[in-house]
Amino acid sequence: MLQDYGAIALLMAVALIFPFIPLFVSAYIQTKKPTTEKLSTYECGVDTIGKTWVQFKTSYFLYALVFVVFDIETVFLYPWAVKFQVMGTFAFVEMLIFVAILVLGLCYAWRKGALEWQ
Amino acid sequence: MSAGFPILTTILVAPVLGALAIVLLPREARQTVKYVAAFAMGTALMLALYCYFAYDFVRGGMQFTESVPWVPELGVTYAMGVDGLSLPMVLLTALIGFSAVFSSWGTEERVKEFFVLLLLLLIAGVVGTFLTRDLFIFLLFYELVVIPIYILVILWGSSKRVTKEYAGMKLTIYLLVGSAFLLVGVLALYIQAYPPGERTFLMEGLAAAAALGHLPESFQVPVFFLLLLGFGSLISMWPFHSWSPDGYAGAPTAVSMIHAGVLKKIGGYGLIRLGIAVLPLGAKYWAPAIAALGVVNVLYAAFIAISQRDLKYVVGYSSVSHMGFVLIGIAALNVVGISGAVANMFAHGVMSALFFALIGYLYGQTHTRNMDELGGLAHQMPYAATGLMLAGMASLGLPGLISFVPEFTIFVGAFARFPVLSVLAVAGIVLTALYTLRLLANVLFGPRQVRFDHLPDTGGPALVPLVVLGAVLVVFGVFPALLMKMAGSGVAPLAAILDGIALAARMGGGL
Amino acid sequence: MAAIGLEHYLTVAALLFCLGVYGLLTKRNLVAILMSIELMLNAVNLNMVAFSRFITPDAFVGQLFAVFTITVAAAEVAVGLALIFSIYRDRATTSTEELDWMKW
C-alpha cells in the first residue's frame, strides 16, 4: 500500500528534478566570456525589431481543426479495433459509415479551400 | 339540446356576422359600414326584445336554452340560456350596443376597423358573458372583450387629463389582473366541486355541488374573496375603482357607453350568479365588508364627483357611486335587496349610456368637456338638453324615472340588514343630486352664449340613442313592474339559498 | 494511511473541478476560460473512469462516457477557438472585458 503513494512521490520527484539537470550540466561545462553582443537578444545576428510576440497565420488553426477531427476519430477506433472480431460485420460496417462521414467532412474542408495555404 | 330556433346564439352571432360583412366591404364604403353595423345591432335588439316578451316569467328559470359539448374532457359546454337575472342584461347590451352604433356615427378615421372591433369583439363578447350558462365560456368572453377595449381606447380615444394610452393601459391591466384572481378562484371551485371525471363548468352544476355540500365554508370564504377581487375590480368597487373614471374619460363615446352601461354590470352579475348562488357561505362571510365598501363607493365617489369639472369624470365617478348602491343591494343577501340590485344595474346602464352618448355629442360639437366653458346650451340644442335632463333626473332617482324604484327597493332590502350603512347610503343620494343638478345647471342653463349659436342640435343618427334610451328611461320608470318582474323572477330561485343563510346573516350584520 | 481508493480519485476530481470553476470565474482571457472549462470536463472524466473502475469493474459504461466527453470537449474547444478568432478579428482582443457590445 505504501508503494502506491511511493510511486506518486517518485513521479513528482522525477518531474521536479528533470528540468534542473540540463541547467546544471550546461552551467557546469560552459565557459563564461560575456560581451554585449552575446548578452543582446539573439536574432540571426540582427537586433530585434518590433514585438517578439508574432501571430501565427489562421491557416495553422484550420489544419489544427482537421487534425483534431482525425485525432479524436482514433479514440473511437481503438476500442472498436480491440473488439470488432467479436462484434462481427455489423460493427465493421458501422465503423465504415463512421469513417465515411469523416471523409465527407474532409472533402468538404478541401472543397471549401481550408487545405490550401493562402 | 336546444329546442327549435337557437335564438340566443343568433343574438350572439348577429354582430359577428355584421362584422364579417364589414371586413369584406371595401375601405371606401364608409357609410355602408355604418348601415351594416346598425342593421346587425338592430337584429340583435329585435331578438333580445323578442326574448324579453316571450320569456315565461311564471315558469322562471333558464329558458331558450341550448347546449353543445365543447371541450368534453374539461367539462366545458357551449351552454346558452337566459333567466330573469341575465335577460335584463342581454336586453341592456342590445339597447346600448344599438345606440352606440349611432352615437359613433361621426367617426372619421379607420371607420371600418372601428366598427369591426366595436361590434365583433366588444359587443359580441359582452353579450356572450350574459348569454352563457358555462363558467368557462363566461370567463372566455369576459377576457375576450378587454383587448379590443384597449385598442379602441388607444386608437380612437381622447387625451385630456391623462393620455389615452395611459387610460387604456390602466383599464386593461386592472381588469386583467382582477381576472387573474377570478380565474384562480374559479379553477379552485371547479376542482373542489366534483372529483375528476365528472367535473363541469356549468354554473347550475357548480351550484348543485354547493347544495350537495361539496364546498365547506373553509373553502368558500377564501374563494369568494378571490371572486370578490375579480368582480369587485370590474364593478369598480372601492379601492379597485380608479381605472373607471380615467378609462371612461379616455375612451371614445361608444366604448364609454358600453363599458359604463354593460361591462361593469358583469361584476354585479357575476357576484350574484357565482358568488351568492354557488358560494352562499362565503357571501355571508364577506357581505358586511361588501356593504361597507359599497357605502364607501357611494359617498367617496360622490364627493369626488362634486369636485370634478370634466363632464366625463363627473359621470364616471357618478357611475362608481351608483355601483355602490348595487353592492349594498347584493350584500343585503335577501330577495328584495338583490332584485333591487339587478334592476338598478339595468337602470344605471341605460342612464349612464345616455349620459355618455350626449356628452360625446356635446364634446363633438363644442370640443370641450369642461363644464365651466359650457353653459346655456338648452337654448341652442333643446333635444340634447332634454336627454341630459332625463339622464340626470334618472341618476338622482326621481320618481317616475327608471332608477327610483330599484334604488328604493335596494334600501328596503338593505335596511333590514345594515340599518346604519343604509342610512349613510341614502345620504349619498343627496350628494348625487348635488353634483348632477350642478352639472345640468352649468351645461344647459344660464344665459344664451353666442359662440354656441352655430352648433346644430342632435338630429339624424345622433338622435337615435337619445330616443331609444330616453324612451326606456321613461317607460320602465312609469311601469316599474316591467323591470321588477324580470329581476324578481331571476332572484326568486335564490330565495331558498338565502333563507338557508338568512338567520345567521341577520345576527352577523349589526353595523 | 489507507490504500489509494475511490475517494482519493474523487477528491482529486473535485479539486480539479473547483479549480476549473475558479478559473472560469476569475480569468478575463477567453482562451484561459476555455482552458478552465477543459479542467472541469477532465475532472468529470476522472470521476467517470474512477467510478467505472471501482463501482462497475466489469461494465465499461464509465469509460465509454469518458470517451464521449473527451470528444465533445474537443469539439467545444474547436468551435470556441473559431469564435474567439472571429471576435479577435472584430476588435483585436480576447478579453471578456471587451465583450460589451450588448448589455451583459
Added chain:
Amino acid sequence: MDLSLLTTEIVTVALACFVVALDLLMPAGEPRRALGYLTLLGLAGIFVHAFTQYGLNASLYGGMFRVDDYAVFFKQVFLAAYMLTILFSVRTADGFAPYTGEFYGLMLFSLAGMMVMASANDLVTLFVGMELMTITFFVLVGFNLGDGKSSEAGVKYLILGAASTAVLLYGMSLIYGYTGTVVLPEIAARLSASPAALVGIVFFLAGFAFKIAAVPFGMWVPDVYEGAPVPITALLAMASKAASFAVLTRVFLTAFADAPYNWPLIIAWLAAASMIAGNLAAILQTNVKRLLAYSSIAQAGYLLTGLVAAGPDGVKGIIFYTALYVFASAGAFAVVAAVRDETGSDDIAAYRGLARSSPLLAAAMTVALLSMAGIPPLAGFVGKLYLFLAVLEKGWFWLALLGFVMSMVSVYYYLLVVKAMYLGEPAGAPTADGCAALRWAALASLALTVLCGVYPTPLAALASRVAQNFFQ
C-alpha cells in the same frame, strides 16, 4: 435490433449531409433558396412519417433509446418548429452566402440532436444528443459573420453553455457513480437518500435549468437572443427549450420520480423566480428580441409548473403548452425576421405602423404575443389552464395564483409592441412586409394559435394520450 426505429434521426442526418454536399456542388453564384425549400420538403416527409411511429413503444440498444409516444410527439414538435423557422428564414439565409448550405445543414444537425434527446433513455445518449444540439447552436449563434454582436453572442453562449455542460456532467457522474448505472429506469430502482445522489440531482437540475433558461441560470438568454440571427433565436426559444423540457421531464419522472427529496418544491421556486424575474425584466425592454428573450424566461417558468405537478396532468400541460409555444413564437419571430430584414432593427420603434404596411404580419404578431400572455380565445389560455389546473390539483395554490397574475402583468409589455404596431405611423424606414414564404409562416402560426385556442380538443386528446407514457 430494428434500425427502422431510427428512421427519423437517420433521415435527418442524411438530409443534412445531402444539403451540404449539394451546396458544394452548386455553382458558387447561384441563389441557394432551393436548398431551403428542399430541407423543408424533407422535414415535411419526416413529419408525416413520424405519425407511423405512434404506439410502437419500442426501445433500442438495450433500453438506451426509446421510441415511445412521448418521444415521437416531441420529435414532431421539433419538426414543426424547424419547418416554420425555415419558412421564414429563407431570406435571412440568403444573407449568409456563401455559407447558406452550411446554415441549413447545421440546423438539421441540431434537429437530429434534439430527436436523440427526445428518445434518450440513458445518460450517455442524452448527453450526446444534447451536445450535438448545443455545439451546432454555438456555431449557428455566431453564424452572422458580418455582425460582431453575433460572434459575441456565440462566445458567451459557448462559454456559459460549456460550463453548464460541465456542471451537468459532474452531476451525471455522481449519479452514475452512486447507482452504478446510466439507464434511467435502473437509476430509479437504485436511487436512495445520500449526499452523492442529492448533489447529483441538484447539479443535473442546475445544468438543465440553464438549457431551459430558468432564473437564475437563464441570464445568458437576453444577450444571446439579441446577438443571434433571428431564425436561430427562434429555434433557441422554441425547439431547444422544448427538447430540454422533454429530457428534463423524462428524467425527473422516470429516474428521480421516487427520489427521497422534495424536488417539486425546488422546481416550484425555480418556476416562481422565472415567472417573476422574466416578466418584470421584460417590461423594461425596448428591443423586441430582448423582450421576447425575457418573456421566454417567463414561459420556462410556466412550463416548469407542469413539472411541479409531477403527474399525468402536469406532463399533459407541458406537452400541450410546448406545442402552443412553438406555434406562437414561430409567428412572433417570423415578424421579427421580416422587420429585421427590411428595417435592419429590432427596436420596438421599428414596428411603428406595421399594421398599416402589413396587416397580416401585425395581426400575426398580436395574436402570437397575446397567446403567450394567455388571453382567450387563443391557444395560450388553454395551455396555461391545463398547467395551472394540474398544480392546483396538487394543492400548489400560490404557484397557480402567481402564474395567472404574472401572465396578466405580461400583457403590459406585449401590448407595448401591439401599440407600436397599431398606433404609430410608419417611421421613415422601409416598412416590413416579408416575402411570400415568411407570410405563409406567419399565417400558419396565426391559424394554429387561434384554432388550438377555440377548439383545443384534438391536440389536448393527443397530449393526454402521450402524457400517460410514464404512468402505466
